Amino acid sequence: MKPARAHPLWFAFVLHRVSGLALALFLPVHFWVLSYALTQPEKLxxxxxxxxxxxxxxxEFGLVFFLAVHIFGGLRLMAMEWLPWSAPQKTLAAGAVSIAFLISGTFFLQVV
Structure with a gap:
């Protein structure tokens, strides 16, 4: 039997936690910078x-990647709680990271 940390969905679990932490750290800074639009436009x-x-x-690419990963990770968690899982479905859940990379990569290519 594989150790829990060798399981592909353990990586999804860690990535979901890291993306949530990154977004939680980003949001206060984002709101702080947005406040410049109202209070100090020259700083903005x-x-x-x-x-x-x-x-x-x-x-920004990393941020959009973390946002997409966090969204798909949350959907994966809801599906795990509410739906029965088969082996192919677990593979599809791990593929959500690829979709997140595609979304964030598309954003990145548009802003470069």
Whole structure:
């Protein structure tokens, strides 16, 4: 019998937790920067100029990837709780990461 950490769905579990943590850390910063639009537009303009740098675009790709992973991971968890699972369905659940990568990669290619 395989150890739990060698199971493909364990990776999905970890990725869902990491993506949730990344989004939880990002949201306060996002709202803080958005507040500049109302209070200090010149700071917002400086930040937007900074956001045009390639490494920021790469970070945006990561953020959209984590968002897509978290959404599909949440759907996977709801399906695990409410539906009976077969082996092919488990493979499809692991494939949700590929779909998340496709969505975030499409976003990345549009902003570069």
């Amino acid at each position: 303009n400086r930040f937007l100029n900074f956001a045009d740098q390639p490494f920021v675009k790469l970070a």
